[in-house]
Amino acid sequence: MSKIGAKDGMSLTSNFDVEFDFLKYAPEGKRSVPNFAEEGIVKMLCDEAQLPNVQSAVAQRSGRYTGEGPVSYPHTRIFTDLSLGFLMDAQLMPLKFFNSWYNHIFNEDNKEFDGTRAGASTVDPNSSTRANRMKYLNQYACCLKIIKTEPNNVSSNGRAPVVYLLEKCYPYSIDTVPLAYGSSQIARLTVNFYYSRHTVAFGAQQRNLDYTSSPIETGMTLRDGTIEPSS
Secondary structure, rough: OOHHHHHHOOOOOOOEEEEEOOOOOOHHHOOOOOOOOHHHHHHHHHEOOOOOEEEEEEEEEEOOOOOOOOOOEEEEEEEOOOOEEOOOOOOOOHHHHHHHHHHHHOOOOOOOOOOOHHHHHOOOOOOOOOOOOOHHHHHHEEEEEEEEEOOOOOOOOOOEEEEEEEEEEEEEEEEEOOOOOOOOOOOOOEEEEOOOEEEEEEOOOOOOOOOOOHHHOOOEEEEEOOOEEOO
16 A cells, blocks of 8 residues: 555546647648637536547467467557547537537538527528538647646646547537436537547656655554554
8 A cells, every 4th residue: 555655546537638739730830720719618628538448450360280279460450439528618618619620620610699599599501502611631630638637746637647649630420418408407518539540658657755654554553543563
């Protein structure tokens, strides 16, 4: 236990950050997605993420030795899709952000109105004969960073033992948002992403120099409020 404590204990699932780097693959140093004023709020509202899995496609060979069955060997790395979950504020900022990104992929403009109930009833759909002209991948993809954080004596996310960089990442589907009368709950949004591959970077170990092992961890026992040697 003293060795675990010296490394600041166990990892918690509730400590992580996400970042969208829209300059990584953008041509001529321009953002691959237009500026969104509340992008920082969207990242803060991300309440569910996953660290990507690792998987390989395999083939088989046989006949190397008499009596040996087929032997599998890896030949291609497989990168599956990934989902992020977001809590939604009253302005539905995550929903607006990802729909804006999705419209950008298909070269469509965002429609706006005055934000009132009466104004919503007057909005007309886009032309039924409109064409969708896709943009190139580097015009809408980003580098999505999922940073696993841990607390230290400075802040709740002061340490970062690992970061996953999802290359050429973009949203391919935005899940439905259920709405229902009854008990009120915070609305949530789930967005699914594809990416070409990922890079994993390992953070250097940040040892907790202020940690001192307790007597309980060094062969002592607490009995009736008194620390005694373990029998």
